[in-house]
Amino acid sequence: MWTAHSFVIATTAVLFILWSRYVCAALLAAQTPIDSRDEVARANSLRFAEVLRALEEDGPQTIGQLDEFADALGRDFEVVTYLIRHMGSSSISDTPIEAWMLRVDYRIQAAWFKVMRPISDVWARRKVNQMALIVCHFADLIGERATSPI
Secondary structure (H helix, E strand, C coil): CHHHHHHHHHHHHHHHHHHHHHHHHHHHHCCCCCCCHHHHHHHCCCCHHHHHHHHHCCCCCCHHHHHHHHHHHHHHHHHHHHHHHHCCCCCCCCCHHHHHHHHHHHHHHHHHHHHHCCCCHHHHHHHHHHHHHHHHHHHHHHHHHHHCCC
16 A cells, blocks of 8 residues: 555656646747847846857857856846846736746756756756746846836
8 A cells, every 4th residue: 555655646746747847848938029038138237148149059068168157047047036026016927826936947957957067068058058048038027027018
């Protein structure tokens, strides 16, 4: 009986993780009506757009560059989440659960980056890219809030 309960719990946990990754991927894939990430990045001295452009290039990044990108994205993440919290409510914004899921996903991707960095450059690069996409999503929300009529 204990084995059956353990199997059900483990299966449920795996399905929940897969579901949450799917939801986060769907949120990040959804295009916002206004692409304002470059303006938000310039206005707030953020580097996520620069990181995304560097990751799209074919040249491999060194571990040092990936560490620098991860540090810059950490700062950018703190800034954009602060701005979203203090800009007030808007009908354009994500629901609280979606924003919470993306914040948790960012933290998970950052932890996986630290784990994968010494093991695989390719996986570390993917984690940095995911982190940059999450910051970009939040920056687009800020841009939408700034341009939407009240």
